[in-house]
Amino acid sequence: MSTDLARWQFATTSIYHFLFVPVTIGLAFLVALLQTSWYRGGDPVYRRLTRFFGTLLLINVAIGVVTGLVQEFKFGMNWSSYSREVGNIFGGPLAMEGLLAFFLESTFLGLWIFGWDRLSKKVHLACIWLVAGATMLSAAFIMAANSWMQHPVGYVMNARHQPQLNNIAALFTNPVFLWSYIHALLASLVTGSLVMLAVSAWHLRRKRECGAFTRTATVSLVVLIPSLILALFVGSELGVVEDTYQPMKIAAAEAEWNTCDSHCPFSAFQIGGGVNDQNPTRILKIPSLLSLLATNNLDGRVQGINQLQAESVKQYGPGNYVPNVFIQYWSMRVMAYLAAMMLAFAVWGAWLLGRRRLGDSTWFLRIAPWAVLAPFLANTAGWMLTENGR
């Protein structure tokens, strides 16, 4: 009961925290781009835009930092046994994050906010790039720590059966880390650029500062489209990596109760599929797609939940090792479908921009502020898929 409460609390605070983090990472990068445009071209509009979106960034950072502090404290407060056992491994990346990334981010953010008239243009520009770099660096340490929870590496068990770190490099070459870190960075760029696009569209629709906001709409689309495509690609690779190390996560995400030997179909939707209904009604079956997604091969083998459960019982002793299949199945689909919708929307925006009709397209400008919800939902779904399936 109390473990459930602690889980709920951790899930709630994590999800809340991760509403702000991707905006910070994405916007810091975009604001740095805007300021670089001002630095190189000298166009004062870019200076105003930098300051305008810089304000949004600041509000986000403030909340992101304090909600992140909650996360760090929670490990000691709610998960003290976990901390005691694996702090020597898990605590390392957290301490490094503080020392290498947080100091950098916070100090140079202070210099950037207050340094407009005190620093040379070049040094001031370097400050925002250091902030942007530090936000990405900080994500690396957190993702390394999280990836260790997904796929533990670089440790040995000591005599008292406690894991002891013996190879720090392994934490940062963990395949789960490499792919999930890049995926998280791309998702952050998607989130940041959609926020910028939405704000720009909101103002364009009201005919305010059209020249300025057409520029930010352009910058955001230029970042958004490649980031989305890469995020989809990297996400699907991450699926293959996870199928290798955490087959149960993928089996549950596909409600694949029994092993499928080859050409496993992917279902777009399903009805049922829970533990009491292991033969769900599958709608829109796409032949062999699941094999391709999970193994990069059209005839790859996808292990079933029941078989994996039996294996786990044999390995770790009796227990239920099956995650909530409903959450797994739908969080994976919500994430993927939202990404596809965002991509379609972004391509539409780019097409309008190319024909110089973005400012007049009432529908696009009307939808954009709502489209900003998509990355937040997709990010949350992504973390539910990752954590619920762990």
Added chain:
Amino acid sequence: MHLSTLWFLIDSIFWIGFFILEGFDFGVGMLHSFVAKDETERRIAINSIGPVWDGNEVWLIVAGAVIFAAFPSWYATMFSTFYLALVVVLLALLVRGVAFEYRRKVDDPRWRSAFGWSLTIGSGLIPLLVGVAFGDMLHGLPIDKAHDYTGNFLGLLTPYGLWTGVTMLAMCLLMGATYLSLKTTGSLHDRVLRLSGGIGWVAAVVVWGFVTWTHLGLGTGFLPNPLEALAVLAVVASAWLASVKQEGWAFASAAVGVVGVVGSLLAELYPRVMVSTINAAYDLTVANTASGSYTLKVMTVVALVFFPVVLVYQGWSYHVFRSRLSAPRAGGDDPGPDGGTRIRVTDTSPGPTGAAGS
């Protein structure tokens, strides 16, 4: 020296650094509601810590994360023991951090005053509660064989712990007042400097009480050890220097006072990290809570390489913002985020993301 001892020392440096750096911005946060007579002066006070408070807070994050990495069992016991107190600390940090950004967002005296008071109260609660926790760790708590705290929330409010909290509060106020006198001019400067002297004498009495109580509690007599003597003398010196209008030296002395207070507490604690009142055998110590030697080696390399770099750029940021703030600067030409806004794009209303414009 064993690596676990080295890491106790490194962690002590982070805690002392936190109490000095965030100490003065807690102090300014508390004082700004009282010493500033009007909105301009309040802005000057807040802007004096605006560029640096966030970087200072990282000292707390790192001090905590270092315990997590180097002394996982200490982290587990400490954070679960002080659970409710830490929830309040987190809320205070949250309210305080948000207050810096939101205070200027709406041009309404009630809005500003609400966030101003949040800043004041948050800045006071954090050093008070962290101080109580430090006092408790030395004074001892009912910790059982499994290193779990067996008492309840009220059990954390030991008289010695509370006095340690009050000591930290007094030191933060002294740091804040002397810092503010260093960063201001004119009548605000004169007022805050006079206040520094007053706070200094009160702090001296509080610190003397803390040092004496520590000794009586440990049964080591009335005579302070050198670090404790340093704490008392530095605070007395700070009060005297403030009264003879040497604000720079007063600030430096106050910082030395913090080194003395926090340093002596941690020195008395070593080699223990949390004392058990049930049985001395249940004490958490540097040795029985430390990570494996491999982890400590990795962390040592990381700290030796990167910590000096951090000190250099944080030092540089203090150098950039070394000038005093006065009314025309704070209100006009170089407002910083808590001054007026000159960004025309932001005259429009906020976007649908819910984030306010400026």
